[in-house]
Amino acid sequence: MNITINEELRSYIDPLTANEYAALERSILAEGCRDALVLWGEVLIDGHNRYAICQKHGIEFRTVQNANFSTIDDVLLWLIDNHLARRSVSDFQRGVLALRKKDLVAARTRAQQDSALPVVAAELPAPAPIGTREEIAKIAGISSNTISQIEKIQKTAAPELVEAVRAGTISINAAAAVASLPSAEQVAAVAGGKKELQQAAKLVREKKSSARPARTDDPLEAPSAAPAKESEVVNEAANEVALLSARIDELTAENTALKQQIATLNAALEDANRSAASA
Known part of the structure; x- marks a missing residue:
């Protein structure tokens, strides 16, 4: 069987992460290649990772034709x-x-x-x-707001920041905030890890918030600049909610880890007490 690899098709969909590829390889080694590879004539259009793994390990696979394309x-x-x-x-x-x-x-x-x-x-x-x-x-x-943020990331984010979003290291709305920084600062934030990225996003939002004209109920005292648009206020609120949600996730993880440590210490204490009682 002749199978042709078209590089445009192979690279069109974002590649699997190293962990995802390893998981797929383990699955195929354990269960075989369950899903058929999709061909257009001799051109492989779906299943490039499965094909590579099967070729590497000499595993059999099935193919199906999709002839509906012009x-x-x-x-x-x-x-x-x-x-x-x-x-x-x-x-x-x-x-x-x-x-x-x-x-x-x-x-x-x-x-x-x-x-x-x-x-x-x-x-x-x-x-x-x-x-x-x-x-x-x-x-x-x-959401349409998320689409807007992704467009911003595509236009202004450094490749390292885009990869961080793909890997789940940083949320989309936080990455959109960091993407407004100079490229060198984006790369430095990515190198600093998840907390550094979150801090960079927070600083960008705070700077944007402080630059917004103060509101007042007295029209005579109101600044000449126009107030923020309703959509901007909504976006800021959404960003704050996302930041708080990320912090809650961190605290929840820390709480879980502490509970596990306490459980381990209690178990060790019980073992010590039993040993002392039987001595």
């Missing part, structure tokens, strides 16, 4: 929808995939409008144009 864009749109249907995909990945779908659909629509030649329709139904951030959010299954 162009590479058809394949890319199918890949996006296929991955968005998986529950294991993170919110950041969902947002990135939905934004890619919007760009693909827009490019296809422009090409069809600009071309004087008849367009050969694909077997798959053509997706409807994606016009608003709300439509993108609906495709991704996340």
